[in-house]
Amino acid sequence: MSKRKISIEDIARKAGVSHTTVSRALRDSPLISPKVREEIKQLAREMGYVPNGIAQSLQTQKTNTIGVVVTSIADPFFAEVVEGIEQIARSSGLSVLLSTSHRNVEQEIAAIDNFYRRRVDGILVADSRINTNHTQQIGQIATPTVFINSQTANQPESFHSVRIDDYLGARLAVQHLVSLGHTSIGYLGVGDRSLSNQLRQEGYQTVLSEANLPQIDDWIAIREEDNTRTSDVVTGQQMLPQLVKAGVTSVFCYNDMVAVGALLACKKLGISVPQDLSLVGFDGIALGGYITPPLTTIRQPMLEIGRVAMQMLLDLLQDKTVENRVLSPYLIERGSTARK
Amino acid sequence: MSKRKISIEDIARKAGVSHTTVSRALRDSPLISPKVREEIKQLAREMGYVPNGIAQSLQTQKTNTIGVVVTSIADPFFAEVVEGIEQIARSSGLSVLLSTSHRNVEQEIAAIDNFYRRRVDGILVADSRINTNHTQQIGQIATPTVFINSQTANQPESFHSVRIDDYLGARLAVQHLVSLGHTSIGYLGVGDRSLSNQLRQEGYQTVLSEANLPQIDDWIAIREEDNTRTSDVVTGQQMLPQLVKAGVTSVFCYNDMVAVGALLACKKLGISVPQDLSLVGFDGIALGGYITPPLTTIRQPMLEIGRVAMQMLLDLLQDKTVENRVLSPYLIERGSTARK
DNA sequence: CTGAAAGCGCTAACAG
């Protein structure tokens, strides 16, 4: 219970030197004689000195902090992305300020504004909804910023980003289904993640075209309302029946949570997966491997997405030129798909 | 792309007043005439002024930031706890600095030290390993700190904490099994979470005693190595067989992930749950409801744990006196347990 | 090698 926090001045007084000398000694400046340097360091240790990072930041104009905005921490997808971010950040001496947007532009902007006031060195935004119109609102992004899987259609030129190739992922999923002999393939999507849903749907449709397979409107079900990813399960549960009624023998789901919901619905309806119906998810969250049957899915390397984004930000902070990255997802074949 | 960030001095110059006036006007001081106040605010807006939080913090000695240490963000349990923390923090104008400890005391202390340097207003630590010996190392905790489900046996008097009642939870789990007619009940635990594992094991044993049921050494399996919670699944998978071999008809698992592993092992061994073997988990993570059969478990109100801990910290920051909290878990009966 | 002085951007006495 030390009453007042001690400063370099306190140490200086006790050591009979100037606070400048203490400052230098503590940071191993070559300007200080080894002898006094050690003395001062020892004294600082004894006195329980802890440098004031705020004062340092004010002076150096660096906070060694980055801000991260995700839609929700409880979302297993983003949890892992953040884990990847944190790993790289910490190994570079940066701390992470975390905020949530709940897929809401206002909250997203509020979070970024807050980061801006706190003078974070850089910002990472996942699933961003920001578009060119908002651009000016958010302090013209003087702070280096990297977007992860941005949902913005018309991204300003200046944006840095890393994203998964949604289109490719969808193709892999549907091609897998086609290769198993399925000819009536449905798509179960979500309306609140405009860009990625659109790209996945396009991938789906393209593969059907290429394979000369029928494209029926009723084979596509999009849940329009806004959801948190957790309730994606509910989306899957509610939307699956109509797809089954429309006669599909397989369904490509927007993501794993939707697929889980679809699977739950199947159990309830007495439809066995994969015998009666094949299901493919997207994301590759751990959960998918634990359910019965284990879920065939398109895996996004979540940890890597986080790491790559953070690394990109690090490069930006060192004024390196960076190139936007598009990572490739890949198929994980498990038990929820079978030959027709 | 504004080159240099503008300060209140810049505004003052342009407005022909002193920077003090600007400072006051911006913060709605009643000392400023309404007229100039509005003028200044307008000017600030036009100039795109964003107050420098660092400078404010240095002056006011408050950072409006709290530090949170969890073992892993990708752990669904902590992810939800953090979500709860963030909710309350944000609604109180506080930002969250997040760090991970990976169940490692050194990393935990490093994280806390870092928070200390950054002069966070308060600290939240989940699953802490810190004991009295470390107490002095971490800057004698001059910063208000609340521990969540601390794993420390001999907690210093001065610690503030919120924890789940592990002992009660274990009792509920085993009593449930007993009430279903089970007489040979096993416990599958983990060795790297000393306190909570110990309490759950005690609860288990007490109920067996009270019910005059046999207590066989081989019915208790504890995985000693350190794990991340994710690999708790592996623990369950590896340890279950020996319990089955020892002849149990039901198993109380340390947590849901362990139970998931146990379930996976059962599938592999051709043991059907719950017909041949009943399984009870602990935590109540979402995943448990999606697997087959859905997991009977002891639920910890994770979101609430986070909220309560954060609220306690808030109270501490306002110098209110707080009482340590012990929250009660409860049984969620689902499909993994059945009458013997 | 060391110290004096300035200043990072803001808030808060203390005068007028």
Add this chain to the structure above:
DNA sequence: CTGTTAGCGCTTTCAG
């Protein structure tokens, strides 16, 4: 109501 002056705790010229 407004301005002057310190000062939060540190780093960084600039002189010795």
